[in-house]
Amino acid sequence: MSDEKNQNRPDQQINVELSEEVAEGVYSNLAMIAHSNSEFVIDFIRLMPGVPKAKVKSRIIVTPDHAKRLLAALKDNIEKYEAAFGKISQNGGAPQFPISFGKPGEA
Numbered sequence: 001m002s003d004e005k006n007q008n009r010p011d012q013q014i015n016v017e018l019s020e021e022v023a024e025g026v027y028s029n030l031a032m033i034a035h036s037n038s039e040f041v042i043d044f045i046r047l048m049p050g051v052p053k054a055k056v057k058s059r060i061i062v063t064p065d066h067a068k069r070l071l072a073a074l075k076d077n078i079e080k081y082e083a084a085f086g087k088i089s090q091n092g093g094a095p096q097f098p099i100s101f102g103k104p105g106e107a
Contacts, residue, residue, distance in 0.1 A: 026057045040067040 028044035035041065044058040062070065082088060 028057055039063060
């Protein structure tokens with residue numbers, strides 16, 4: 001089999017590296033999503049109680065195809081989570097104040 005055919009096999013294993021720094025993760029309690037015809041931009045933000053400013057902690061940019069796969073994966077995992085731990089309540093909902101983006105250093 002040629003290398004080209006091996007690259008297109010669905011059962012091919014991909015080795016993913018995870019550095020210690022990235023493995024620690026970044027806490028976020030708010031996400032804002034924007035899109036264009038070619039990409040989705042997901043900004044992960046940490047809001048602190050009583051603090052009127054917040055900074056984007058991480059920005060992920062994905063293709064529309066990947067955004068759709070991410071949505072399906074989240075849906076599947078939320079269903080599994082709720083089956084194991086019960087329904088996730090949405091009592092808090094979205095923040096009740098306007099959120100706007102400022103220039104770097106203004107947040």
